[in-house]
Amino acid sequence: MKKIIISFLLFFLLLSAVGAKADATASGDIPVTFQIGQPIAIDLIMPGNAESVRIKWQDLETVLSQKDSSNSENIYTCLLGTDLKNAKPGLYKLEVFWLEDNVAKTIEYTINLTTKEYPIEKLTVSPKMTKLSKETMARVKKETEMTRTAIRTNTPGTAPTIPFVRPVPGKYTSPYGKSRYFNGQFRGRHGGVDMKATPGTPIKATADGTVVLTGNFWFAGRFVMINHGAGLVSFYCHMSKTNVEEGQKVDAGSVIGLSGQSGRVTGPHLHFSLSWKGQFFDPRPLLENTTEKIILQIG
Numbered sequence: 001m002k003k004i005i006i007s008f009l010l011f012f013l014l015l016s017a018v019g020a021k022a023d024a025t026a027s028g029d030i031p032v033t034f035q036i037g038q039p040i041a042i043d044l045i046m047p048g049n050a051e052s053v054r055i056k057w058q059d060l061e062t063v064l065s066q067k068d069s070s071n072s073e074n075i076y077t078c079l080l081g082t083d084l085k086n087a088k089p090g091l092y093k094l095e096v097f098w099l100e101d102n103v104a105k106t107i108e109y110t111i112n113l114t115t116k117e118y119p120i121e122k123l124t125v126s127p128k129m130t131k132l133s134k135e136t137m138a139r140v141k142k143e144t145e146m147t148r149t150a151i152r153t154n155t156p157g158t159a160p161t162i163p164f165v166r167p168v169p170g171k172y173t174s175p176y177g178k179s180r181y182f183n184g185q186f187r188g189r190h191g192g193v194d195m196k197a198t199p200g201t202p203i204k205a206t207a208d209g210t211v212v213l214t215g216n217f218w219f220a221g222r223f224v225m226i227n228h229g230a231g232l233v234s235f236y237c238h239m240s241k242t243n244v245e246e247g248q249k250v251d252a253g254s255v256i257g258l259s260g261q262s263g264r265v266t267g268p269h270l271h272f273s274l275s276w277k278g279q280f281f282d283p284r285p286l287l288e289n290t291t292e293k294i295i296l297q298i299g
Contacts, residue, residue: 001041001162001289030094030109030294035116036087037177039274039281040080041162041293043067047100048074050298056095058082060277062231063156077159078230081274081281082113084177084189089115096298107298118177121190125266130182136218143217150213150225150233151275157229160207163289165253167203167236168270170196176273176282191280192235192273197259199240199268205250206234206272206287214242220271221263224256234283237271238263 034040044064046053053064057080064076080094094109132140174194180187197203209226212233216222222239240260250256261268274283285291 001291001293030111032292032294033112033114034082034292035114036082036089037084037116037118037282038082039283039285039291040082040111041159041286041291042078042080042094043293043295044076044078044096045295045297046074046076046098047298050074050098050100052097052099054097055080056093056097058087058092058279060231060279062154062277064230065156065158067158079159079232079274079276079286081276081279083191083279083281084118086279087113089113096296107296109296116177118179118189119175120181121174121178122181122184123266125182125264127183130185130187140218143215143219146213146215147217147220147225148278150227151235151280152278153212153227153233154231154277155227155229157232159230159232160209160228160252162286162291162293164206164283164286165204166287167206167272168195168197168201168259170198170201170270172196172284173269176284192237192271193282193284195270195272197268197270199258199260201259201270202255203236203239203257203259203270204253205256206274206283207252209234209250211244211246211248211250211256214244214246217263219264221265222257222260223263226250226256231277233275235271235273235275237273238265238269 053076067075067077091110094111096107173196176193178190207228209228212227213225220237222242223237224242226234239257242257244256259270
């Protein structure tokens with residue numbers, strides 16, 4: 001994993017020297033270009049007395065927890081994402097908010113988002129899988145709302161350690177970001193990765209967390225969603241069996257169920273995805289430890 005360290009220590013030394021008491025704001029550019037759909041890993045090294053640390057990206061905000069309270073360094077980590085359906089190339093603000101001696105402080109960074117080419121996939125499926133009845137449409141609508149609520153779970157937390165645990169050992173069979181056409185009709189982008197998994201293969205939690213939703217949906221089949229904190233949720237689909245319940249805490253690498261071919265699928269596999277505040281991004285770099293990390297030293 002490549003790491004880039006950016007320090008704003010000088011600004012706060014100058015601020016202290018003039019005895020500033022009002023809200024303080026600094027700004028700067030992050031000299032790295034991120035591609036739409038790819039994860040953004042950030043470590044914040046905060047002043048020792050920093051409290052109530054929050055981060056805001058793409059108009060979405062989450063509260064962070066200290067990575068290790070026993071460590072002398074006041075480090076907060078987070079993973080941010082941009083969804084192919086919503087994000088556009090350009091310059092965007094990344095904002096960090098916190099309290100220091102009861103003084104509200106803010107830093108604004110500029111991140112450059114660029115486009116990335118993703119492949120096209122054309123699938124032939126049974127017409128009954130694309131032409132849904134009114135009853136099925138009503139079911140799908142209800143399940144979609146439940147899924148949206150779950151993936152927008154926003155509890156304070158810190159990003160899991162990279163690399164994440166690989167849910168199944170099988171190879172990738174379909175990458176993130178594919179434009180998908182079913183029977184010649186565009187049906188959207190692939191919001192995760194498909195991984196080869198023969199029926200009955202144990203599926204592992206990619207990181208520590210709490211099960212936020214599980215069930216058997218028309219599209220996803222039997223599935224599990226895990227909240228990892230700080231806006232990060234993982235999603236495991238098309239399982240033959242789930243063996244965890246909502247509200248249950250799980251450890252990284254623990255078995256949460258078995259693979260299968262439930263839901264709308266053309267064959268057995270695991271669909272695995274990661275979301276930050278509802279923005280699905282490519283999980284593969286986090287499984288393979290190829291994510292570029294930015295270390296922001298603030299004081």
